[in-house]
Amino acid sequence: MSVCSLYPALRVTMPWSCSESHLGSCRKQLMFCVSRTTARRRASTGVSCSADTRTVVIGLAADSGCGKSTFMRRLTSALGGVAEPPRGCGAYSNTLVGDATTVICLDDYHALDREGRKEKGVTALDPKANNFDLMYEQVRALKSGVAVEKPVYNHVTGRLDPPELIRPPNILFIEGLHPLFDPRIRSLLDLSIYLDISNEVKFAWKIQRDMAERGESLESIKASIKARKSDFDMYIDPQKQYADVIIEVLPTRLIPDKSATEVLRVRLVMREGVKHFTPVYLFDEGSTISWTPCGGKLSCSYPGIRFFYGPDTYFSDEVTSHSKSHSSTSPS
Template sequence: MKLSITVGAIAVATASAFSTAFMPSGLRGNSALQMALAPGQTPIVIGLAADSGCGKSTFMRRVTSTFGGDVCGPLGGGFANGGWETNTLVSDIATVICLDDYHLNDRNGRKVSGLTALNTAEQKFDLMYEHVKALKEGKTVMKPIYNHVNGTLDAPEEIEPTPVIIIEGLHPFHDERVRDLIDFSLYLDISPDVKLNWKIQRDMEERGHSLESIMASIEARKPDFDAFIEPQKKYADYVIEVLPTDLDKEDKKTLKVRAIQKKGVPDFSPAYLFDEGSEIEWTPSADKLSSPPPGIKLAYRQEKYFGNDVAVLEMDGNFDNIQELVYVESNIGNSNSRFYGEITQAMLSLADSPGSNNGTGLMQTLAAFAIRELYNKKTAAAKLAANKETAVAA
């Protein structure tokens, strides 16, 4: 009980800070962003690929909050607030760039071309490559803006390099030149059944759309998704796979979530359960991790994925109390947490976000911590190399 109270208290404070952190900077007093790169510092580039409506925004909140520091964004605020529309999130550590900004045509232009935004013919890959390369070299770029409110291509905005550059969207791994600039790549893989259930909940229950129109929308997008989006997951170092539960075949809401972690990636060690390299299925004690029906189960196993050796960490089911997740956390190795209970604290800080009571939030948090650790390792290596050069020059 003492631990639960402590973790909960920390999380409340963290959540309070986080709620103000994502206000535009002008609303948060006079604190200035410290985005300048250290001398000789090379930004690391993280790529995140997923279809629309698959949780990229929630994942980005978990990643940016993990780095801490001063955060503002989105930079615009929308026309209704007297600002401008933007998709870019900026902090003193990370810049998140939405690749929708590299659409070739606006919404009306795609009506003329007859192509969807998923089609690679509708993307400016040359410009995408030039900008990612420039940012990695520490240069400022003028990035276009795709306005999701009215479907227009707006005037470009200036983007300065930060220590971490995250590019997220439909096609971050399609262009080989861009892939070669990425230090760590992730893919959110939502199964068709889960995607349908999510879309029905959002569009039918919340927006009043008919089931027929929802099914038609999914079917219209499917050929381009299969052709242009899904093939990118073979390039990912870390795949979060979201599936229907195996615990009850009639249950349409409970999820099984798998973190498919590629072995042999520089500066990355896959998380494991209990014993690295083993094969484990574990049902946590209900006295320590309470769960509604159909229950909860974790697993860890070794598999092949697109010909690569991977370690798979899996959670099937929901939990009632995020604070109790510290019991699971204590049995996860290579979690990259800085202190006991940090994973649970991070989950509590975003308790109202989708997936915070199941494996979605857990695997996203582990991925965020892995990105932070990769950044720390690459930064330390760069400093060591710089010190050696200074010593040789002296």
């Protein structure tokens, strides 16, 4: 392979692209934000790279329940083929292999299993519970074209299963709690993404997922959220300062009486000057656009859609803000 490009996926409207079917159902509000200087370059978003011999590595960081797996499923399918666990792996593999992509979940590098964390009184978010040396060695090996035997963390038993073979793909995603935590691992990343989901939305997503899919009770989920809060603030949230792309999901400001988890606002921030990454601008580079369509033409209550693109700041960096609001109920 000589060139790879991710244009459709990293246009990243994430799961909420503005399609006709979404416009009709009126549930979410979107806002995108891109850096001002990168916005000057060209109209399409993309990662491109010459990759004759090496694997492109993309990190996706977020807390539990923030949509990492959902995002990865969508992204890998957009990049070709149905991403599935590797052939011959155990039943509880956390890995997804697609035509050009492999997604590994960094939970597999937990150094302490569930019992071990309990004994030591640490959460999975604590760096002490994770083996960053091995994570670094294996991501580095894959990036340089060498297959690895990666551990597997079994989320059902809470223990480590036998390792699985991971071959170097064209594009390797490393998703999890800490892809941007260790500077050695950051240095291996060609692109980094942070999903910054506001507490209201994150907890609603996590509670519904953990109850439906992981058999947890509401009380135990709430207790776990509480127990993890300080480690989230200390070890997970600060990673966003290193991300090239930040996707914020926040409660709406459009409809004050709607519940925060029904109507969402999304802001996309893209840093400038990232090698091989060409962020998006809307309509006309460097311009400011604000658009609110006529409510009478929407199938939802006015203003169901709001769209904005213009200057903004992120961690003191000047960025340009894209905002697009529309409504949709489908999460992914």
